[in-house]
Amino acid sequence: MPEPVDPTRIVRFGVFEIDLANAELRKHGLRVRIQEQPYQVLSALLERPGEVVSRDDLVRRLWPDGTFVDFDRGLNAAVTRLRQALSDSAENPKFVETVARRGYRFLSPLEPLTGTNGVQKPPAPPDGLASGSDTVLPNRPTPRRIALYGASLGLLILVGVWLLWARSPAAKSGLGYTQITDFTDSAIAPALSPDGRTVAFIRGTDWFQSSGQLWVKPLPDGEPVQLTRDPRLKFAPAFSPDGSQVAYSVVDTSRTAWDTVSVPVLGGEPRLFMANAEGLTWISKRQLLFSEIKKGIHMAVVTAGENRSEARDIYVPEHERAMAHFSYPSPDRQWVLIIEMGPTGGWQPCRLVPLDGSSRGRQVGPSGRCTSAGWSPDGKWMYFTVATPDGQFLWRQRFPRGDPEQVTFGPAEAQGVAIAPDGRSLITSLGMQQSAIWIHDSRGDRAVSSVGDAFRLKASADGNRFYYLMNRRATDSENELWGFDLRAEKSGRLVSGFPIIGYDIADDGSEAVFAVKPVQGKSQIWLASLDRHSSPVLLASDGEDSPYFGPDGQILFRMSDGKANYLFRMNRDGSSRAKVVPHPILNLMSVSPDRLWIAAMAAVDDAQAKAAEIAIPTQGGAAKRICSGYCIAQWAPDGSYFYVTIETGQPGKTVAIPVPPGRTLPELPTLGIRSLVEGLALSGRPAIEHSDLAPGLDPSIYAYVKTAMHRNLFRIPIP
Numbered sequence: 001m002p003e004p005v006d007p008t009r010i011v012r013f014g015v016f017e018i019d020l021a022n023a024e025l026r027k028h029g030l031r032v033r034i035q036e037q038p039y040q041v042l043s044a045l046l047e048r049p050g051e052v053v054s055r056d057d058l059v060r061r062l063w064p065d066g067t068f069v070d071f072d073r074g075l076n077a078a079v080t081r082l083r084q085a086l087s088d089s090a091e092n093p094k095f096v097e098t099v100a101r102r103g104y105r106f107l108s109p110l111e112p113l114t115g116t117n118g119v120q121k122p123p124a125p126p127d128g129l130a131s132g133s134d135t136v137l138p139n140r141p142t143p144r145r146i147a148l149y150g151a152s153l154g155l156l157i158l159v160g161v162w163l164l165w166a167r168s169p170a171a172k173s174g175l176g177y178t179q180i181t182d183f184t185d186s187a188i189a190p191a192l193s194p195d196g197r198t199v200a201f202i203r204g205t206d207w208f209q210s211s212g213q214l215w216v217k218p219l220p221d222g223e224p225v226q227l228t229r230d231p232r233l234k235f236a237p238a239f240s241p242d243g244s245q246v247a248y249s250v251v252d253t254s255r256t257a258w259d260t261v262s263v264p265v266l267g268g269e270p271r272l273f274m275a276n277a278e279g280l281t282w283i284s285k286r287q288l289l290f291s292e293i294k295k296g297i298h299m300a301v302v303t304a305g306e307n308r309s310e311a312r313d314i315y316v317p318e319h320e321r322a323m324a325h326f327s328y329p330s331p332d333r334q335w336v337l338i339i340e341m342g343p344t345g346g347w348q349p350c351r352l353v354p355l356d357g358s359s360r361g362r363q364v365g366p367s368g369r370c371t372s373a374g375w376s377p378d379g380k381w382m383y384f385t386v387a388t389p390d391g392q393f394l395w396r397q398r399f400p401r402g403d404p405e406q407v408t409f410g411p412a413e414a415q416g417v418a419i420a421p422d423g424r425s426l427i428t429s430l431g432m433q434q435s436a437i438w439i440h441d442s443r444g445d446r447a448v449s450s451v452g453d454a455f456r457l458k459a460s461a462d463g464n465r466f467y468y469l470m471n472r473r474a475t476d477s478e479n480e481l482w483g484f485d486l487r488a489e490k491s492g493r494l495v496s497g498f499p500i501i502g503y504d505i506a507d508d509g510s511e512a513v514f515a516v517k518p519v520q521g522k523s524q525i526w527l528a529s530l531d532r533h534s535s536p537v538l539l540a541s542d543g544e545d546s547p548y549f550g551p552d553g554q555i556l557f558r559m560s561d562g563k564a565n566y567l568f569r570m571n572r573d574g575s576s577r578a579k580v581v582p583h584p585i586l587n588l589m590s591v592s593p594d595r596l597w598i599a600a601m602a603a604v605d606d607a608q609a610k611a612a613e614i615a616i617p618t619q620g621g622a623a624k625r626i627c628s629g630y631c632i633a634q635w636a637p638d639g640s641y642f643y644v645t646i647e648t649g650q651p652g653k654t655v656a657i658p659v660p661p662g663r664t665l666p667e668l669p670t671l672g673i674r675s676l677v678e679g680l681a682l683s684g685r686p687a688i689e690h691s692d693l694a695p696g697l698d699p700s701i702y703a704y705v706k707t708a709m710h711r712n713l714f715r716i717p718i719p
Contacts, residue, residue, distance in 0.1 A: 011046070013095065013108040016086065018046065025085065037062050037074070038082035045096065045106035054103040077221045079104065084182045178715040180427060181217065181224065186711035188212075189235060189372075190427045192418040193243040198265065199418065199427060200227075200237040200246045205709045207371070207415050207429070209233040209251055216246065216265055227263050230270055236326060238281045239265075249278045253647065254629040254674055256297060256611040260290065274308070279326035279339075283355075289314070289327050289336065296603025296611045297586060299323035301338055303355075314357045319343040320564045320603070321586050328373045329355060330399075337364070337373040337382060343560050344523070344545055345587060347371055350384050352400075366395055366404040372416045375399075376718070377423040383407075385414050385428065389519065394428055394716070407716070415711065425718055431711025437468050437484065441701045448484045448491055448703075457694035457703050461507040461593065463637045466694055466703040469500055481512060484703075494530050504548045504591065505530075513555055515545040525557060527572065539574040546588040550618055551595040556580065558588050567600065567616060581616055581623070589613070590634035592664050599626060599633040612672055615665055624665060625672035635659075636695045642666050645691045646676045652691020655679035656699040 010019045017026050023039060025032045034042075044053055044061050058075055079096065082088075088095045097105045180199065181187040188207040191200045197219055203226075204212015214228040214237055228234075232250040239246055240262070247262045258278035261270040274280065278299070280290035286306055291299050294316065301324045304311035315338055317324055326339040338351040338361070347369035353361030365373075368388035375382060384395045384404075392413040397404045408414045412430045419426045437449040437457065452472035456479075459466050464486050469479045470493075481495035481503055495503075495512055501523065503514035512530055517523045522543040528536035543560055550556040554569045564584035570577045589599040597615045602623075604612045613626040613633055626633045632645035636656075642665060645654040653676055657666045666682065673679050680687060685699065693704040 010113045012111040012113055017113065018042065020046070032085055034085045035078075035081060037078040038085060041075075041078050041082050041104075045104060046110070049106050049110055052099045052103050052105050056103075058103065074221065076223045080223045081182050084184060087184050176717055177430075178220075180219070180713040180715055183712060184710070186212075186429070186431060186709050187215070187713045188415055188429045188711055189237060190416045190418040190429060190713050191237045191239060191246070192420065192427065193239045193265075194241060194421065195243060196421040198222075198239075198243070199713065200239065200265075201429070201713060202234065202237065205433075205707060206235075208235050210235055214246060214248055214263065225267075227265070227267065228270060230261075236279045241282050241285045247273055247280050249280070252629070253631065254627075255609045256629045257609070258291075258293065258299075274306075281327070281329070283329050283333055289329055291324055291327065293610050295605055296320060297323060298603075299325065301327045301336065301353075312357065314355060315351070315353045315360065317342075318563055319560065320584060321345065321560075326372070328375060330375050331377055331379040335399075337375070337384075339370055339373060343543075343565060344558075346517075347387070350382075350386070352382070364404075365397055366406075374417045374419045374426070376419055377421060383417045383419065383426065385417055387413075394426075413711075419718075420715075423718065425715050427713055427715050429711045430714050431709065433707055433709035433711075435705050435707040437466070437703055438706050439466070439484070439486070439701075439703050441486075441696070447706075449482070454482070455692070455705055456502070457692070457705065458503075458505060459637045459694045459696055459703070460505060460509055461637050462509075463697035463701070465509070466696075467494070467503070467505055468703075469503070481514065495528055495536070498526065498536075502546050506549055507593075511549075513539075513547040513549060515547055515557075517545075525555070525574075527555075539570070539572075544568070548588065548591040548598065549595060550591070550598075556588075556591065556598060556618060558585065567598065569618070580618055585616075586611060589632060591618075592635050593637060593639040594664055597664050601630065624668065625670070626668060628672040628674045631673065632691065634695065635664075636697060638697055639664060640697070641695065641699060643693075643695050644673060644679055645693075646673060646679045647691070653687040653689060654691060654693060655683040655687050656685060656695070657682045658684070 010017055015027055020043060025034050040061055041058060044058055055075060083096055086095050090098055093107060095106060095108050097107050099105055186205055187201045187203055189202045198216055199219055200216045202210050202212045203215050204210040211233060213226055215224050215226050217224040234248050234250050237246050237248045244265055245262045246265060247260050249258055249260055251258050259275050260273045260277040260280040262273040263270045276292045277290040280288055283289050287303060288306060289303050291301050294300050298320045300316040301314040302311055303314055314336060315324055317340060321343045322340060324338050324340040328337040334355055336353050336355050338353055340348050342348045349363045349367055350365040350370035350373055351361050352364040364382060365384040366386050366388060368386040370384050370386045372385045373383060380399055382397045382399050386395055394407040394414040394417060395404050396407055412432060415429045417426055417428050435453045435455055436447050437454045438445050438447050452470050454468050454470050456469040457466060466484045468482055470482045471479050479500040480493055481500055482491055483494050484491040498516045500514045501517050503512055505512055510530060511527060513527050515523055515525050523545045524541040525539045525544045525547045526536045527539055544557045546558040548556045550569055553572055555572060556569050558565050559568050565586060567580040567585050568577055569580050586601040591598045596618055598618055600614055600616055601611055602614050609629045612628055613631045614623045615626055616623045634643050640659055642657045642659050643654055645652050647653045659666050690704040693702045695702045
């Protein structure tokens with residue numbers, strides 16, 4: 001049996017070391033934040049390594065005076081937080097093992113560290129980081145650098161959140177944030193029970209359409225409990241009026257359908273609560289407020305009884321592409337805050353609408369992308385999380401016509417808002433994320449971007465370069481166009497100075513056509529030479545977006561005409577505009593290498609789906625259905641494969657379908673691909689475990705986006 005640990009020594013286990021004399025836990029030499037009670041549990045276990053330390057012994061260690069009321073609950077919470085600090089798991093423990101009905105045991109071997117004059121030498125940092133070294137990592141992504149990206153990105157984000165937040169105005173203002181969850185991944189989308197004693201949240205990377213699972217946590221210090229193991233994409237948890245159920249929204253991408261399911265707080269299987277209902281909440285015990293699809297993906301806010309009786313529209317967006325996703329009734333049930341997507345699919349500013357539906361209401365909150373909202377219990381304040389060029393923060397505004405006031409500051413982004421029933425505090429999710437571009441080919445996987453957020457991938461026509469948009473938050477808030485050369489293993493900036501939202505590259509790589517969205521005004525389309533031999537040229541400025549190079553030197557793009565979006569074409573100087581097809585579309589996804597087909601989403605509203613992915617011939621002819629429902633379709637640079645992402649989320653799955661010689665599209669089912677199984681049968685090869693990707697010349701080569709995120713729930717007092 002191992003010897004007990006000397007309380008004056010430093011010992012190492014795995015990548016951790018603990019300095020018992022100074023009460024410090026470190027990982028890779030970096031101090032790990034750990035609260036007093038979890039630290040005391042760890043100390044007690046290390047004093048008797050390999051032995052079972054009883055729960056009674058630990059209780060006496062944590063509460064020697066015996067004044068704590070609920071010992072079991074408190075000890076469970078302390079052990080949970082210890083495991084979170086060690087990135088450990090109760091199901092597959094590496095360090096702390098639960099011995100049923102007895103106590104806990106420390107599993108890992110211990111390595112004593114020696115030093116001089118009581119000062120211990122820290123462990124070597126991760127590979128590629130030399131202590132005290134001034135070495136600069138080269139631009140070329142070496143294997144050592146790749147290992148650093150993959151192994152340390154999450155840790156760096158975790159540490160960065162705390163270091164940067166500690167220097168922020170919010171931390172210095174004395175608001176007194178209280179951390180509620182302490183996960184090494186992310187807790188998002190908080191919702192409070194009616195009595196304020198339980199918080200529900202999603203543990204995952206996406207607050208909207210997340211593949212994460214629903215959890216609940218008793219407040220203030222209860223142990224988090226997983227409620228669901230539901231593979232569907234989910235979002236918007238909300239408690240029932242009696243607090244016994246949590247309702248949440250799910251999306252079926254094969255039917256482009258949104259439904260509400262519910263699960264008991266005490267555990268059980270989710271059940272369908274209401275079909276064609278999203279963002280559901282209760283106005284009263286029997287009256288509901290939710291969003292429903294009217295046609296295609298046109299989504300409106302309605303109210304109805306639990307059996308959908310006495311249904312009444314509250315707010316119907318004018319544009320057929322717009323989607324009013326979420327709604328939050330005021331305490332007096334006279335008003336409702338609405339979160340919606342606009343005609344182009346982007347999140348809009350928050351909207352305040354009368355609950356009787358008598359008007360379309362008005363914008364409230366700061367100008368920016370509003371993603372959640374709530375009310376103070378007395379109805380005097382409205383709260384929002386809004387993304388502006390300066391970041392995504394929590395805001396409030398006095399009802400009905402005060403000025404917006406920023407609540408959170410600093411680099412940590414805020415998402416979600418749940419107001420406590422007593423009105424004295426709120427809960428939000430704070431954290432940071434970074435998205436990097438990775439390449440997969442015969443040499444394996446390697447990162448090609450290391451700063452900012454990278455997204456919107458595209459391959460060059462010859463397959464030798466990948467393009468992407470980059471937002472370098474540390475320097476500006478604009479999306480720049482970058483390129484990575486596979487042969488030279490080098491990346492570089494191609495277009496800057498514009499807030500780019502979409503782009504396409506000419507076949508010869510000499511030009512880019514791109515859409516920008518100014519802070520004020522409508523979106524625009526520009527044409528730029530990539531060798532900078534001439535200045536960018538403005539082609540359109542009346543709300544046009546999603547540009548692609550088309551056949552015969554034309555530009556294809558999306559534009560609203562009335563209350564719907566259409567596929568248009570124009571000449572390279574912006575002249576001779578015309579609709580390509582007479583029927584409306586929703587989104588443009590990609591264009592074929594020969595520029596003769598474009599993949600788009602359109603309303604179909606048949607027995608199979610409300611909307612579907614279709615292929616539209618750019619020179620006339622009948623469209624063909626790609627998927628029965630929502631999917632992402634694109635071509636290999638040479639057109640030899642047709643890629644379809646059928647299951648979105650994290651991780652997504654993409655199939656590569658061979659295209660016969662002389663054709664642009666493979667043979668597809670009449671009603672489109674309806675499932676991953678159908679897609680795999682057409683492909684004949686395993687799925688690619690990514691959804692946000694750009695294919696290369698064959699399925700073994702592609703670029704993809706890897707996102708690292710760390711968020712946790714915090715309670716913020718309301719002044």
